[in-house]
Amino acid sequence: MTPDGARPSLHPDRLLPADPGTREVARRVYAEVADLPIISPHGHVPPAWLAQDTPFRDPTSLLITPDHYITRLLHASGVELARLGVGREALSEQEARAAFRVFCQHWPVFRGTPMRLWFETVLGQVFGTELVPSAGTADELYDQIATWIAQDTSRPRALMDTFDIAFLATTDDPCDDLAHHRTLAEDPSFLRRVVPTFRPDRYLEPASAVWVADMHRLGEVSGQDTGSYAGWVAAMEERRAYFKAHGAVSTDHSHRDLGTEPLEPVEAERLYSAALARRISTVDGDRLRRHMVCEMVRMASEDGLTMTLHPAVHRDHHPGTLEAYGADVGADIPISVEVTRALQPALARYGTHPNLTLVVFTIDETVYSRELAPLAGFYPSLHVGVPWWFIDAPDAITRFRAAVTESAGFTRTSGFVDDTRAFLSIPARHDMARRLDSGFLARLIAEHRLTEDEAVETARYLVQTQPREVFGL
Amino acid sequence: MTPDGARPSLHPDRLLPADPGTREVARRVYAEVADLPIISPHGHVPPAWLAQDTPFRDPTSLLITPDHYITRLLHASGVELARLGVGREALSEQEARAAFRVFCQHWPVFRGTPMRLWFETVLGQVFGTELVPSAGTADELYDQIATWIAQDTSRPRALMDTFDIAFLATTDDPCDDLAHHRTLAEDPSFLRRVVPTFRPDRYLEPASAVWVADMHRLGEVSGQDTGSYAGWVAAMEERRAYFKAHGAVSTDHSHRDLGTEPLEPVEAERLYSAALARRISTVDGDRLRRHMVCEMVRMASEDGLTMTLHPAVHRDHHPGTLEAYGADVGADIPISVEVTRALQPALARYGTHPNLTLVVFTIDETVYSRELAPLAGFYPSLHVGVPWWFIDAPDAITRFRAAVTESAGFTRTSGFVDDTRAFLSIPARHDMARRLDSGFLARLIAEHRLTEDEAVETARYLVQTQPREVFGL
Amino acid sequence: MTPDGARPSLHPDRLLPADPGTREVARRVYAEVADLPIISPHGHVPPAWLAQDTPFRDPTSLLITPDHYITRLLHASGVELARLGVGREALSEQEARAAFRVFCQHWPVFRGTPMRLWFETVLGQVFGTELVPSAGTADELYDQIATWIAQDTSRPRALMDTFDIAFLATTDDPCDDLAHHRTLAEDPSFLRRVVPTFRPDRYLEPASAVWVADMHRLGEVSGQDTGSYAGWVAAMEERRAYFKAHGAVSTDHSHRDLGTEPLEPVEAERLYSAALARRISTVDGDRLRRHMVCEMVRMASEDGLTMTLHPAVHRDHHPGTLEAYGADVGADIPISVEVTRALQPALARYGTHPNLTLVVFTIDETVYSRELAPLAGFYPSLHVGVPWWFIDAPDAITRFRAAVTESAGFTRTSGFVDDTRAFLSIPARHDMARRLDSGFLARLIAEHRLTEDEAVETARYLVQTQPREVFGL
Incomplete structure (x- = not known):
């Protein structure tokens, strides 16, 4: 299996509906919103990072320790939180590497979760690496990310x-x-x-x-x-x-x-x-x-x-x-x-x-x-x-649209909110929402409940207009 | 885009499953029930309408003012209920037109809702118009409907x-x-x-x-x-x-x-x-x-x-x-x-x-x-x-069948009940249910859980036999 | 319609997703687990049956009377439980036949339920009969099953x-x-x-x-x-x-x-x-x-x-x-x-x-x-x-995976548990779960959320490793 095959989350059709006809329509709808700027009206990125433009410290403190989506499932898998640096002062280089290795060894426990999708997207689209996390790749991956961190363009x-983040709200x-x-x-x-x-x-x-x-x-x-x-x-x-x-x-x-x-x-x-x-x-x-x-x-x-x-x-x-x-x-x-x-x-x-x-x-x-x-x-x-x-995840987001739209339509929702402190995952999260909404709209087209023109207009509305209106930007 | 493209709800395959193989089967099942008479054992049509055979007054009092599915979503969209004639004596011709215009302007807020489907079906199948509601078409549409109302066949x-309504229950x-x-x-x-x-x-x-x-x-x-x-x-x-x-x-x-x-x-x-x-x-x-x-x-x-x-x-x-x-x-x-x-x-x-x-x-x-x-x-x-x-809507009805059938089968449900005071939408509502049940049965066939003969028998049972049995007709 | 057409539950693709592309993948995943031994860590088979290796008595006391999934839906359909032998001493041959006939007459009420799937699978795979239950086939079917019971290989x-049941837990x-x-x-x-x-x-x-x-x-x-x-x-x-x-x-x-x-x-x-x-x-x-x-x-x-x-x-x-x-x-x-x-x-x-x-x-x-x-x-x-x-049924099992996997992954579930006293249905129940999990995994592959290698590994894990780990075998 090629490396790309091992990293399905980078496939251009990822998260689009499986039915070929619906997927074809979903691709067209998604293409209209894929590259729009990101509006993030609620999240947890520390403002100091941006004010001071601090370089990230190391792969573990960037990606593992502060992300409770990841630490919790590792904890459930028998990993003590201390090993991941949770609740501790900064880890030594050796400890950070060890923690990163634990994460890579446990990569399979994230199958089927959005953490897998986001992490894989960050690996490919932010770090540009082709490695798949595992015990065997952990150190090389750590080094690649550390090298990426050291670049000025990584601040x-x-x-x-x-990431083309036009608007970002912190929580204070x-x-x-x-x-x-x-x-x-x-x-x-x-x-x-x-x-x-x-x-x-x-x-x-x-x-x-x-x-x-x-x-x-x-x-x-x-x-x-x-x-x-x-x-x-x-x-x-x-x-x-x-x-x-x-x-x-x-x-x-x-x-x-x-x-x-x-x-x-x-x-x-x-x-x-x-x-x-x-x-x-x-x-x-x-x-x-x-x-x-x-x-x-x-x-x-x-x-x-x-x-x-x-x-x-x-x-x-x-x-x-x-x-x-x-x-x-x-x-x-x-x-x-x-x-x-x-x-x-x-x-x-x-x-x-x-x-x-x-x-x-x-x-x-x-x-x-x-x-x-x-x-x-x-x-x-x-x-x-x-x-x-x-429930910020593919199937749950699809259930949300199916449960809400039939009595409230599209205009009574909030627009996507990433709500995250995992700064690097913000584009992956917004991209996920755009793909899923495109897929949902494509199904409505396939079932003759909406025209394609309306679907494209709605998809753009959800990404651009709705968050601006709901959050008064 | 052609007018038909803009009114997808009139497509012959509307609301059938997107997968081509399942859709093909669903078409066959649906064809067996599409034209059966309507049995409406619970609803809110005023008996005076039928006893006195009163002509409808105007498009707004017929379609907008009394339909709280429509007025509520307009209200959520910032329209005061008074503008729609709610809670008022009969509207003047000018007011009725203005209210109808407000509705047409807000047509996009109904995307993804069943109100959109029902209304579009009524436009095409009852009024025979090809117009799509919008600010630009509101007056012409109003006139077309007013002309329709004036016909004897519209009483x-x-x-x-x-509509071939064999049985209709009012609420008293x-x-x-x-x-x-x-x-x-x-x-x-x-x-x-x-x-x-x-x-x-x-x-x-x-x-x-x-x-x-x-x-x-x-x-x-x-x-x-x-x-x-x-x-x-x-x-x-x-x-x-x-x-x-x-x-x-x-x-x-x-x-x-x-x-x-x-x-x-x-x-x-x-x-x-x-x-x-x-x-x-x-x-x-x-x-x-x-x-x-x-x-x-x-x-x-x-x-x-x-x-x-x-x-x-x-x-x-x-x-x-x-x-x-x-x-x-x-x-x-x-x-x-x-x-x-x-x-x-x-x-x-x-x-x-x-x-x-x-x-x-x-x-x-x-x-x-x-x-x-x-x-x-x-x-x-x-x-x-x-x-x-x-939840009287396509996705919700599909969820209902999926949630109930596996432990209670088909025979322990009620048969379709439109529960509506929107008289003109009754055929559209029953048709929606027949299409969705056909699609659900078609999926069971596609998954080899039911034969097509059984599915057709069940579809007919749900439309004809079940309401008669459950309501003792 | 051929007898096989009338017994869809024996189709090799039964319960796999309808979309042809996803089904093709699901077939491959399922093929990897279809023949693995059964581990049944929780159920209600009486240990005396195995200790004494008692031959089953008659078709009704084997398949109908003790199975409350079946008796309940017959009761809801107007059949008094006494007619099915519930709460009574052993039925006479004549009574057992009559009860079996009642069940066969009511075969259509099980459409869409898993009881239909399990029963049909048992008919075909255990008894090797091609008969479909109905008033007309009841007696012949009863005789065929009685003949099967009399064989030594049916103990x-x-x-x-x-059935290749490697592990079976009773409840005591x-x-x-x-x-x-x-x-x-x-x-x-x-x-x-x-x-x-x-x-x-x-x-x-x-x-x-x-x-x-x-x-x-x-x-x-x-x-x-x-x-x-x-x-x-x-x-x-x-x-x-x-x-x-x-x-x-x-x-x-x-x-x-x-x-x-x-x-x-x-x-x-x-x-x-x-x-x-x-x-x-x-x-x-x-x-x-x-x-x-x-x-x-x-x-x-x-x-x-x-x-x-x-x-x-x-x-x-x-x-x-x-x-x-x-x-x-x-x-x-x-x-x-x-x-x-x-x-x-x-x-x-x-x-x-x-x-x-x-x-x-x-x-x-x-x-x-x-x-x-x-x-x-x-x-x-x-x-x-x-x-x-x-909710031990196809759609519900699929909802379970969709609801749980996105935040807990696959490793935090229990492995399949049949929880049944219907001994003959155990293989059908485990097979159902394997098919549905294969279909769920196939969808993740189709949506580029998982590789096929990972899916196969996960499918085997769910059948073999997980129950052994969770129940400490």
Whole structure:
């Protein structure tokens, strides 16, 4: 078998439908969007990388250690996270090589997953190597990537051009001074648009252990007295305005549920005071949080920042892993979500406000046809987010389109969001979405549900127009 | 692109599988059922239309204003419902034209939805026009449809013949005197069978604001004393008998959940009295309603009226819309449903009764393989309803067959139910179902799971025999 | 139509994808696994059959009466279970014939179900008949099968060779003395491996009516004092060791939910004592059961027996049927299941233990992509069970692979488990799984997500290596 045969993910027809007639149509639709610039309105690339244009350190810290999609499946395969550098200071050259070798040895466990597709695409299209990861190729591959890293054209800013990323949003703490974003905005030589995203989760969980300290910091940074609930509102509004002034187009929210039930003002103040005194129960913490989320919807209807919601993940499911390695290492597990009742209070108040844009993401696929598409099919403010995290994958994306389109059409979705910290995989991820949407549209053509002209127009709309509209670019 | 190319929904192979071999088989199966008469055992066509054979008023009031599938997606696209005539008295000619223009301008938002398919089929097959809706064609299309409306052959009774609708059930209030149905039954020139359906929801929600007044009306109409629970039972039995005597074959029920837990008689009386005194809590209202639904199952096992259940929709999700436009304008949103435990009390009592037929519909697709198919695969009384409302669409119907057939086969489903008030779309909807079932059967043939003879027999069974059996025609 | 045309399930391409190109690839992959020996690590074949090598009695008691997949759908079709011999002593020849005739008459109700496929395969491949079941063929078919039964080569042990079943696990009560297994193990002429499975459900339901009597028996059999919770633990450990010494490789658990919340030791003792005194509430019975299940996870991490979980079935949904016919006759109905939170307590304690293997099965398909694949994609101990019971069918198995593979790959599943008491259908069931997995892999090849070499390796892995690893053979 030739090397190309061993790397199917580089085939020009990859991810297009198998039926030859449908594939032929899909090729034509895809050709119209394949080379359009990338708009990435939500993700986790560290802004420092771009502000400082830091060279990447080594193949392992670039590709393995920080990618919890990869570390989690290696962990499930019996590899201790420590061996991959998770939760540790920088690895020595020898350790980094060893970790990379472990990954290459376990290459077969990624069969059938999108990690395989993305990684293989990065190997071929970014590094230009023909090697297939294995115990036998690990060292040579490591060296090839290390050589690539050492080139000037491999630094983050150059890659923004190579990848043709026209717009990139990072994810940032409300108390962040956004210095990196200022650096980028003030640099006349940097022509790509990179903006922050306001991510206030920890400031909306009054029962969490760190909340009181966060409130002190929030008070200092915002110049508002966060000793009262009214002060919290003012502080949040100040920080949103600060982010907006620094280019932010959206806020992002991830809590266990989507609840937005508001409290009476006096009850909100009472719970807020109890939380500051560290005397709030978990139940009341949730109640106050739901009230605060509803307040965020109100603010979004006023300042026009798009509000994205990423709910229903049981964070840090394995306490031993949290203790040893910290958060975000692959031990977060989804739970079921409820949307219709949870968002009703906020939608009753603001759902038809012309200035409001909500994007609701889900890992619980059951709500696509049952709740999200019907909601997005009525409320002008609500859009259905594309598949996220565990379901950001070919078959799941196809299921998403099939589940959502029939009651909400194409215009009520979000446009593709890569949501990734794996910077090098961004083009592969957007390309995957374009191929899958082209394939979905091609099937509608084959079934005589759409003309080819309409399909091409829709494919371009999904890549170019929709993210600009939904995120107000 | 030719006009036909721009209207793919009129292609003879529309909605058949893309794979050429499977499509060839599907064509043969479909050809056997394409022209069979339509049996529509559940829907929302106003009986007055047929009794009075009223000409339709104008294109907008015929096609746009009353169709909440269409108005909701336009609303989501930023069109105020008032502009479409929703919740208003009859529109002026100028307003009706303007509303129709808004719809035509928004034609692209329906891409990928069944509304697109149905509308396009109506345009081509009912109106015989080759125009594609757009800002540019809106006025000409409006005029063409207006001309069509003015013809004698466009009146409801003539269309019953043109569409070859052999059986049509309407949906009616238990206190209705069914005068329109009597008119139709007594007219020797009207040869189609049109029957009422008993829809008692509001009489089973004792905590609702209108319930007490309804009880007074029910008492008057039924001649029973509805001052006690026993009187309520007698009144319901009287009205069911009245409906049955006027041709009804089924009753229809739509509540938030499927609960059928019976109460002790003394508790039922106590809650009933509390409700009449307007002193019943929401929780107790639900308890009494579940008891009443179980009573309805008992009555169904006695009088043999098929009982259809359409549960788990959060009605009037947006209060502002309810206030401004009333109910049934597109602001109803599904919630999750539970079947196994909810129906257990009723099924324990009546589930094997030879006279009972239940049809359970769902918008929550998760219960198809998990609960409904297993239940229908054991209880002779329970049939799985075809997809309804938001999921009455090509991909969803295909998912339904794939989810239900493997444990319940074909004989335990309901036969197609269009459930529509969009009279002109009835043939398009039934045709869609026949095409999709033919495609599903063709796949089973292609995978060597069924012979073509069996598939043809099954396709005919689903169109002709099953609705007759399930609805006792 | 030729007889072969009427029995499509014997077509060499059955269950392979319809698209010709993908089918061609699928054929090649399937050819590599078609003839591999069968490993059946979980099922319900009575060990006495093999120990005593009893000839089967008659076609009805062999194929119809004990197969609740078949009796349930006949019951739903209006056939009383008594007519099929369910819940009765052995049927007379005349009754057995009549029951078989009823089945043949109802052959069309199985269209589209796997029961049709399995039965047809058994007819052709085991009995070698060309007859298609119908009223007209029933008697001749009955006679042909009766003739087959009378042959020496039709006895259970001979069939183990004919079917090439290398490994077969039965399901057994913890108090069973495993005499049949001892007989088999001690017989040098019997070369196939048949082992027991420890199934302790009833000993973990302290609120059930039979629990106290069971505790007495457990105490006697284990030689431990089950008068205290500590004694229960010792007794369970003794029986697990006994089973392990007799070849068991796994334990099997089926409760309403997956809860594993442990209690404080003193609370466990208190509830245990209350249960012995028959003074435990249902709620407390569930609490103690969840604690006991967590104890089972602990024991599994110590003795290395693989722990399979088959949760969330509402047993004996129809009380009248339970009373007349007993349990396991087709009246069990699934309910929704929750995994992420339910298993968290056990996984927090033992989830990364190198000695622990859990396999979680589900009939609730919603947890595949949402909970099970993410959990199996992190915890080395947890594997996703293949589809079970109502969803052990072609389309459902394909949905399973599509839902699980993208986040957990192929290595985190269980390998095929037939879970059947229908001994003759075992080869047909394993063949079905091999065909479907080959078809799934072929699609990945067609979409350029996998090479053919990888697909063949994966197909062989799923059939040979995975069950051996997951069940520690």
